[in-house]
Amino acid sequence: xxSFQEAGVIQQxxxxxxxxxxxxxxxxxxxxxxxFSVSSPAIVLDTVKQAGAGAEDRPEAVVVRLYEAHGxxxxxxxxxxxxxxxxxxxxxxxxxxxxxxxPVEQRGLKLSFTPFRVLSVLLVxxx
Numbered sequence: 001x002x003s004f005q006e007a008g009v010i011q012q013x014x015x016x017x018x019x020x021x022x023x024x025x026x027x028x029x030x031x032x033x034x035x036f037s038v039s040s041p042a043i044v045l046d047t048v049k050q051a052g053a054g055a056e057d058r059p060e061a062v063v064v065r066l067y068e069a070h071g072x073x074x075x076x077x078x079x080x081x082x083x084x085x086x087x088x089x090x091x092x093x094x095x096x097x098x099x100x101x102x103p104v105e106q107r108g109l110k111l112s113f114t115p116f117r118v119l120s121v122l123l124v125x126x127x
Contacts, residue, residue: 005070040076068113079108085126
């Protein structure tokens with residue numbers, strides 16, 4: 001019932017096509033952990049990968065690719081449990097964009113999306 005956004009169609013499609021796999025924990029008291037979370041259901045975190053050659057050959061860098069899936073304009077927070085010292089928007093070839101520096105705040109990274117926009121974010125970890 002309702003719109004595809006209200007019905008959670010995109011989330012259900014990801015659950016069907018990319019099911020979670022259960023791995024036994026080494027201890028029954030392992031705390032829940034997530035490397036990334038996004039504050040808006042309209043934003044899909046599609047890819048997390050080690051940065052490639054376009055990212056200036058930084059082995060400590062990770063690229064996160066997200067997109068707006070509901071056809072809306074939205075501001076969302078990307079949170080990570082990784083230690084990030086620097087964040088910047090980059091193009092699809094992972095080259096940093098001019099004026100693409102993102103402030104790393106305690107709440108995470110504030111990202112602005114227009115309908116169906118894809119954003120790639122280069123995260124430099126403080127190892």
